[in-house]
Amino acid sequence: MSIEDLRWGVGLLQWLVMGAIALYAHLMGRNAANAAEVAALRQQLAALEEHVRHLPDQELVHDLAGDVKAVKATLDALREALVPLTTTVDRINNYLLNNK
Known part of the structure; x- marks a missing residue:
C-alpha cells in the first residue's frame, strides 16, 4: 500500500x-x-x-323546531283574536269621521 x-x-x-x-x-x-x-x-x-x-346537537335542533311551531301557533291565534278588534276599530273610526 x-x-x-x-x-x-x-x-x-x-x-x-x-x-x-x-x-x-x-x-x-x-x-x-x-x-x-x-x-x-x-x-x-x-x-x-x-x-x-x-x-347545537340533534336534540336541541328538534326542541327549537318545536318551539318555533309553538310560537307560530301563538301568532296565528293572536292574528285571529285581532280580527274582531280591527273590525271594531274600523267601525269607531268610520263613526267618528262621519258623525262628528
Whole structure:
C-alpha cells in the first residue's frame, strides 16, 4: 500500500462521510418541516373541534323546531283574536269621521 492508495482511500472516505452528513441533514430538515406541518394541523383541528363543540346537537335542533311551531301557533291565534278588534276599530273610526 503506497501513500497514493492511502490518500485515495482517505478521499473516498471523506466523500462518503460528507454524503452521509448531507443525507442526514436532508432527512432531518424534512422531519422538521413535517413536524411543523403536523403542529399546524393539530392547531387547526383543535380550533375546528372547539367550533363543533358549540354547534347545537340533534336534540336541541328538534326542541327549537318545536318551539318555533309553538310560537307560530301563538301568532296565528293572536292574528285571529285581532280580527274582531280591527273590525271594531274600523267601525269607531268610520263613526267618528262621519258623525262628528
